[in-house]
Amino acid sequence: MTLLAEADRGSGVSGTALRPDALRISGLDVSYRVRGRSRPVLRGLDIAIPAGGTFGLVGESGCGKSTAAMAAMRYLPRNGRTDAGRILVGGRDVTALPAAALRDLRRHSVSMVYQDPGRALNPTIRIGAQVAEIYGLDGAGPEEARARALAMLGRVRIADPASVMERYPHQLSGGMQQRVVIAMALAVRRELIVLDEPTTGLDATVEAEVLDLVETLRRENGTAVLFIGHNLEVIARMCAEVGVLYAGRLVEQGPTRAVLANPRHPYTVGLLRCLPRRGLDRRRERLDTIPGFLPTAATAPAGCVFAPRCGLARDVCRADPPPLIPLGDGRSSRCHFHAEAPHLPRNAPAQAPAAPADRAADAPLLAVTGLNMTFRQGRQAVQALRDIDLSVRPGETLGLVGESGSGKSTLARILLGLTVPDADSRLALDGEALLPLGRRRDLAAIQMVFQNPDSALNRAHPIGRIIGRALAKLAGLGGAARRERMLALTRGVQLADAYLAAKPRQLSGGLKQRVAIARAFAGRPRLIVCDEPTSALDVSVQAAILNLLADLQAEQGVSYLFISHDLAVVRYVSDRIAVLYLGRLMEIGPADRVFAGPHHPYTEVLLSASPGPDGAVKRVPLSGEIPSAVDPPSGCVFHTRCPRRIGPICDTEEPPLSPRQDGHAIRCHLDSADLGRETAP
Amino acid sequence: MLGLLLRRLPYAAVTLFILSLLVFAGGQLLPGDVGRAVLGPLADPRAVAALNHQLGADRPALVQYGEWIGRFVRGDMSQSFAFRAPVAPFVGAALWNSLKLGGVAFTLVVPLGILGGIVAALNRGRLLDRAIVLVGLSATVVPEFVSGIVLILVFGIGLKLFPISATPPPGAGAAVQLYYLVLPAIPLVFIVFGYIARMARAGTVEALDSDYARTAVLKGLPRRDVVMRHVLRNALLPTITVVASQTGYLVGGLVVIETLFHYQGIGSLIYTAARGHDFPMLEAGIMTVGVIYVLSTLAADMLLAALNPRIRAGGRA
Numbered sequence: 001m002t003l004l005a006e007a008d009r010g011s012g013v014s015g016t017a018l019r020p021d022a023l024r025i026s027g028l029d030v031s032y033r034v035r036g037r038s039r040p041v042l043r044g045l046d047i048a049i050p051a052g053g054t055f056g057l058v059g060e061s062g063c064g065k066s067t068a069a070m071a072a073m074r075y076l077p078r079n080g081r082t083d084a085g086r087i088l089v090g091g092r093d094v095t096a097l098p099a100a101a102l103r104d105l106r107r108h109s110v111s112m113v114y115q116d117p118g119r120a121l122n123p124t125i126r127i128g129a130q131v132a133e134i135y136g137l138d139g140a141g142p143e144e145a146r147a148r149a150l151a152m153l154g155r156v157r158i159a160d161p162a163s164v165m166e167r168y169p170h171q172l173s174g175g176m177q178q179r180v181v182i183a184m185a186l187a188v189r190r191e192l193i194v195l196d197e198p199t200t201g202l203d204a205t206v207e208a209e210v211l212d213l214v215e216t217l218r219r220e221n222g223t224a225v226l227f228i229g230h231n232l233e234v235i236a237r238m239c240a241e242v243g244v245l246y247a248g249r250l251v252e253q254g255p256t257r258a259v260l261a262n263p264r265h266p267y268t269v270g271l272l273r274c275l276p277r278r279g280l281d282r283r284r285e286r287l288d289t290i291p292g293f294l295p296t297a298a299t300a301p302a303g304c305v306f307a308p309r310c311g312l313a314r315d316v317c318r319a320d321p322p323p324l325i326p327l328g329d330g331r332s333s334r335c336h337f338h339a340e341a342p343h344l345p346r347n348a349p350a351q352a353p354a355a356p357a358d359r360a361a362d363a364p365l366l367a368v369t370g371l372n373m374t375f376r377q378g379r380q381a382v383q384a385l386r387d388i389d390l391s392v393r394p395g396e397t398l399g400l401v402g403e404s405g406s407g408k409s410t411l412a413r414i415l416l417g418l419t420v421p422d423a424d425s426r427l428a429l430d431g432e433a434l435l436p437l438g439r440r441r442d443l444a445a446i447q448m449v450f451q452n453p454d455s456a457l458n459r460a461h462p463i464g465r466i467i468g469r470a471l472a473k474l475a476g477l478g479g480a481a482r483r484e485r486m487l488a489l490t491r492g493v494q495l496a497d498a499y500l501a502a503k504p505r506q507l508s509g510g511l512k513q514r515v516a517i518a519r520a521f522a523g524r525p526r527l528i529v530c531d532e533p534t535s536a537l538d539v540s541v542q543a544a545i546l547n548l549l550a551d552l553q554a555e556q557g558v559s560y561l562f563i564s565h566d567l568a569v570v571r572y573v574s575d576r577i578a579v580l581y582l583g584r585l586m587e588i589g590p591a592d593r594v595f596a597g598p599h600h601p602y603t604e605v606l607l608s609a610s611p612g613p614d615g616a617v618k619r620v621p622l623s624g625e626i627p628s629a630v631d632p633p634s635g636c637v638f639h640t641r642c643p644r645r646i647g648p649i650c651d652t653e654e655p656p657l658s659p660r661q662d663g664h665a666i667r668c669h670l671d672s673a674d675l676g677r678e679t680a681p
Numbered sequence: 682m683l684g685l686l687l688r689r690l691p692y693a694a695v696t697l698f699i700l701s702l703l704v705f706a707g708g709q710l711l712p713g714d715v716g717r718a719v720l721g722p723l724a725d726p727r728a729v730a731a732l733n734h735q736l737g738a739d740r741p742a743l744v745q746y747g748e749w750i751g752r753f754v755r756g757d758m759s760q761s762f763a764f765r766a767p768v769a770p771f772v773g774a775a776l777w778n779s780l781k782l783g784g785v786a787f788t789l790v791v792p793l794g795i796l797g798g799i800v801a802a803l804n805r806g807r808l809l810d811r812a813i814v815l816v817g818l819s820a821t822v823v824p825e826f827v828s829g830i831v832l833i834l835v836f837g838i839g840l841k842l843f844p845i846s847a848t849p850p851p852g853a854g855a856a857v858q859l860y861y862l863v864l865p866a867i868p869l870v871f872i873v874f875g876y877i878a879r880m881a882r883a884g885t886v887e888a889l890d891s892d893y894a895r896t897a898v899l900k901g902l903p904r905r906d907v908v909m910r911h912v913l914r915n916a917l918l919p920t921i922t923v924v925a926s927q928t929g930y931l932v933g934g935l936v937v938i939e940t941l942f943h944y945q946g947i948g949s950l951i952y953t954a955a956r957g958h959d960f961p962m963l964e965a966g967i968m969t970v971g972v973i974y975v976l977s978t979l980a981a982d983m984l985l986a987a988l989n990p991r992i993r994a995g996g997r998a
Contacts, residue, residue, distance in 0.1 A: 073899055107901030119892035124914045124990060133910075137901055168990040184900070 019051035020091035022192040022224030023072060028085030030064070030071050038081075040300075041067045042248045045085070046324070047226075049241070051191065054218075054225040056239030056256065058232060058271075060538035061509075062294050064248040065228045069194045072226065073112055074102060090191045107137050111185040113214070115197040117177035121169035127153075127180055128165030134187040148187075156183040156213055159624070173625055174404075175206035179213065186217045193218070195238075196228045203403040204565050205622045208609035211238060230538060232275065233568075233610065236260055241330075244268050247295055247305040250324065254331030262342065264333040266310045269344045274543035276572030282352060282397075282550040287543035287572075289348045293508065304336070311345040312337050348547055353554040364391035365559050366415070366429055366527055372422040373410055373583075382629050384410045385421070385583045389657070392527060395553065397560040399574030399591065401567065401606060405626045407583040408563045412529045415561065416448055429526065444474035444523025451532035453512035457504040463490075463515050464500035467522065474523025485522075492555075493518045493548060510541035514548065521552065529561045534569065546573060567610050571595055576663075579603050582629055582637045585657055589664030597677030600666050601644040604676035620676075636669070644670060685986050686979075693975045700971040701753070705746050708964040718958050719762050753968065763959040771950065772965045776932075779946035782847065782939075783931035785862045786869035791924055794874045795917065798881025802916075803908065805886060813878060821875030825868040829941045832864055847942035865942040869935070873927045880920040888916035918989055925981030932977075933970030 028045040114120040135145035153161035199207035252265035273288035292309040307313040373385040413419040417437035427434035450456040534542035579587040587600040608620040639650040716732035801813040837845035843864040897911040936948035954962035
């Protein structure tokens, strides 16, 4: 893996020799009491962040990373307990501070940015008052507090801060809400800010902006950062140092660049291999996965916590827990065989399943021509989709990308027949007109896999009944035939038979998504709409699900419409890619062509917003928010935010979706020669 | 706000319309022969027919309803069978009495219930919390005639601290009236306290556990400010609906208490009218209670909207 270009950004602040560490956690044990029993969550955690330093704590859900963040703020859940260890913020032990001193610490020294900004802001208090409150605590009078709040909102690059002051949180977009939270966190100069997954749930373009903003303000203030995340790209961009957390233990730690380029713990190695890297194609190579599950307190092994899932584990691993072994250069690894970690054997075979013959020449399975979708909102007509032409061939994956509000979900709903498009739209599946749900004859042909398997599965029913019902409805099966097909299906999605009797809540997110996939495949579908199927899952689970989808496709020749904001994932799974912006198709073409370019300026912006773990792409900033579909910009809808706008023609005339090369079409006035390309990694 | 009010008013009107149909059906159609019901089984059939004709009960139901509701809307609630006098003054006086009793109970129980709920939530899991929850629950399940009789026995007859009737001597001043209403109000407080405290507690617990309360704590706000500024407003929104639903009961549903304490409220008016086959009185009483319910619900909606910007925004769209 290539070196990380931006990983050393956080180390820029100098002259910090005399200041105490911004955060020093030593020997921290935290446990939760669950049903009267103590369940350890963190064990012997040691972290040191120098003043002005940046530290990323990564790990999958349940590893204890948010607990570490909350322990540092001394805001553990009611059943949480710090059993041992010390947490020093700027030299003061937060576990021992009396209430008044703790409040003082929170006012002046440490603050936090949260995962879900919409819920972190008080729904019944105006933005201005919520931000001004911080300055009030800092000793400012009401007038001064408001003035400083206004200035701070300007510093987090909120357009028209005076009007935002008067609004309530629900009137702001997710990105704006997070800016407000950041404004509150950085309102006064602090020693440490803790960012707990601050960009999860935001669009890639907004995420890039929010991260830039944090980085800028952090540098200006000389604030140290503890960054909690599951996304290695983001950590690489933000943090000089990284710690990998597994089952409550730090398993590897060191400078981010070195750790990600040359991991020395099998878990880190496995995590990195789960990521769909550039140049990887599902038709050629499967993603590697990590076997098994995160141990629970009850199943915690005696030796190394990772041993049950480790391809290198030997007897000594299962007997003796390894210490954190120093490797030099500030690195350490909790592995007896750290030198062998890079040679961890693969868990999933690399060989992709035999792909069916190239069917590019086949008649398209799905043909959409002149699709328009107009919603009525009061007296206004909102054009959610305009003039969409696209096709999906049998056995092909079409990736669909675009920010929230671009019309991706509307398109999915129309294909499923849940929303009826404007009268002149033509949709055909296998040459037959695609009717709305009520009049559709073959319901099984188009199915969907949702983002959140939690809410997509009926909580009251056991898995066997959920799949059985799909088989009855979509395949018309009953009795022994249904039972037989159900077992075949569940085995096909690698779900143990024992789970058929379980309820959804007893399953992990990945297992639930397997159930949802089995359900979608019940009636031998032709096209499956996958709406962000892995965005709620951990990377190791994501890799397994992406492999599964690829295997099923190779086996059954099903086509996918794959909606995602994760471009690395889209790139890995897609044969072709369509880019939507404000309901218009801006670009469509073969995946490698769309990525390599020349591509649409909007695609260029999207690509630069997620540079991938290699971090080689130069950022092209995207200004402002996506305009409202109620009143779309004249001319090219992207001209208000376009980094390559050529002139008045863009403001007045909408460019056609013009064919370029090899089935690649771009909606832009620029010639291919003037459009952006992907810089070589 | 005005937009929201205008959108809700038609719902209120429809609710009252449906209620009026039910009341009309129950009061005028179901008894079948109104004249027979009034005059009794031994009356002369000719007299019954004459009375039916005089009351208009021999005409088609739709015509009767139209005339009845038309007069009702204009404030003319027709004549009481029992008193041979217009119904409206009786209903008005009873309503006024009920409002007084309900008002005393309301001003006692709402602050008590909300405070109890908040205190319980702030001491979640501790002894005080359990005590408040337990007391609230027990008080709610004790029927008002039981607690009322116990109160009369202890404070009225035993200790002689309070009068055993709720009706003050004629011409009594406000203070004396209040004194007479304290004892009958207490069983109502018992019954309603549990509901309000439970909702207030649940809302406060939820708000205390919310992400925005976490934000407030981690800003370094003292606990008092976290609770007062950030928690309570959000916490008490659901409680408002419960308070509104209890308002209707406190004004119009007090048959037992009013009978027990010899009080001429709307509850005892309805009860007496029902026993005496005084259908116009019965209908007017029930419709009045219905109007009180609808108005208190409407007021709660408005109050919710005033406190919750999300609902308000919905009103504008």
